[in-house]
Amino acid sequence: MDTKQYIQIFDELDDNDQSNSATKNGRKQKYPLRNPKKESESDHQFKSQQDDSASTYKFTYKAARFEEWWLLDSIGPFYEHKLINDVLRRLKGGKEASVYLCRASPENEASLLAAKVYRPRSLRNLKNDQVYRTGRTDLGKDGKRLVKEADINAIIKRTAYGEEVRHTSWIAYEFSTLEMLHAAGADVPKPVSMEKNAILMEYIGDAGNAAPTLNTVTLERDEARELFDRVIRNLDLLLTLERIHGDLSAYNILYWDGDITLIDFPQVTFTEANPSSWVIFLRDVTRVCQYFRSQGVKCDARKLAADLWTSHGHQVVKEVHPLYLDAEKKEDRRLWEKQK
Ligand SMILES: Nc1ncnc2c1ncn2[C@@H]1O[C@H](COP(=O)(O)OP(=O)(O)OP(=O)(O)O)[C@@H](O)[C@H]1O
Numbered sequence: 001m002d003t004k005q006y007i008q009i010f011d012e013l014d015d016n017d018q019s020n021s022a023t024k025n026g027r028k029q030k031y032p033l034r035n036p037k038k039e040s041e042s043d044h045q046f047k048s049q050q051d052d053s054a055s056t057y058k059f060t061y062k063a064a065r066f067e068e069w070w071l072l073d074s075i076g077p078f079y080e081h082k083l084i085n086d087v088l089r090r091l092k093g094g095k096e097a098s099v100y101l102c103r104a105s106p107e108n109e110a111s112l113l114a115a116k117v118y119r120p121r122s123l124r125n126l127k128n129d130q131v132y133r134t135g136r137t138d139l140g141k142d143g144k145r146l147v148k149e150a151d152i153n154a155i156i157k158r159t160a161y162g163e164e165v166r167h168t169s170w171i172a173y174e175f176s177t178l179e180m181l182h183a184a185g186a187d188v189p190k191p192v193s194m195e196k197n198a199i200l201m202e203y204i205g206d207a208g209n210a211a212p213t214l215n216t217v218t219l220e221r222d223e224a225r226e227l228f229d230r231v232i233r234n235l236d237l238l239l240t241l242e243r244i245h246g247d248l249s250a251y252n253i254l255y256w257d258g259d260i261t262l263i264d265f266p267q268v269t270f271t272e273a274n275p276s277s278w279v280i281f282l283r284d285v286t287r288v289c290q291y292f293r294s295q296g297v298k299c300d301a302r303k304l305a306a307d308l309w310t311s312h313g314h315q316v317v318k319e320v321h322p323l324y325l326d327a328e329k330k331e332d333r334r335l336w337e338k339q340k
């Protein structure tokens with residue numbers, strides 16, 4: 001099954017996305033193929049294979065058919081390696097990935113795990129990722145630097161295969177960053193395993209509810225101050241490891257049992273090698289401050305960012321090359337206006 005076919009399948013899934021309501025009024029819904037008559041022989045073979053394997057894996061979650069194929073292809077190895085034995089429900093379908101609650105196999109210490117499964121859509125939509133990739137060497141599925149010339153050339157030439165390698169590298173960065181941060185004692189989910197299109201990690205929440213993202217939570221002022229300090233401690237730790245989250249805001253921080261957990265790291269940025277690192281860092285701090293200010297915490301984002309940045313021996317660089325700005329993001333447009 002190639003990337004194009006996956007994309008078509010997900011287009012169909014999008015058209016039919018019922019957000020886990022595969023059963024309606026107690027009756028199973030059918031999701032017709034867009035061009036049922038045009039189904040190719042290879043499609044047909046793939047689907048029959050998947051139907052076979054579907055019966056060997058347990059899915060309490062009633063996925064639409066196409067989603068189930070995609071899930072099987074992406075997280076099948078987690079079953080095979082006895083990491084999970086069921087998909088219970090979809091926690092969230094994000095822009096780039098869907099996150100599923102899985103039951104861990106009895107061999108694991110945790111009973112529940114979260115699987116983040118990247119969407120093929122993101123292959124076409126690795127939007128402005130170049131700004132984050134600058135200064136990062138692409139990684140393979142094993143989390144090691146890509147060394148094969150053929151892989152590197154495919155990425156440069158942007159062949160379909162190259163796009164897939166790039167996609168896996170994007171995910172490998174999320175996984176390896178979680179590993180690095182978790183080992184350093186940061187507040188991140190414990191990473192468990194990675195496949196070419198999915199990562200498995202600690203689940204934050206309980207059987208009934210997943211942890212909400214911080215932007216939906218109202219805090220008492222004292223707790224807000226405490227959690228703000230905790231986020232800053234994490235930002236500081238990231239800087240010690242010469243990394244910046246790159247998309248930090250209250251939307252990418254989970255809140256559970258009075259604690260925070262930072263998530264969503266594929267765009268992690270290198271402080272040293274990326275010419276836009278200061279601006280990216282400033283944006284992260286600004287967004288964090290925006291939320292905590294709304295919860296009664298007094299903070300000056302620019303001063304705080306500059307203090308943290310310079311305490312790690314970096315210089316505050318004001319300019320950012322327009323190539324690294326995203327015209328679709330308000331903050332980036334504002335920066336551009338300021339720089340002009
Ligand atoms: N380890 C986890 N435990 C519980 N919930 C999680 C976990 N990881 C992610 N989630 C949930 O899944 C959502 C999407 O995850 P994430 O932010 O990593 O993906 P994304 O594709 O970037 O999503 P978005 O486009 O919404 O930012 C999170 O907002 C959160 O609700």
Ligand SMILES: [Mg+2]
Nearest residue numbers: 094251252264
């Ligand atoms: Mg996110």
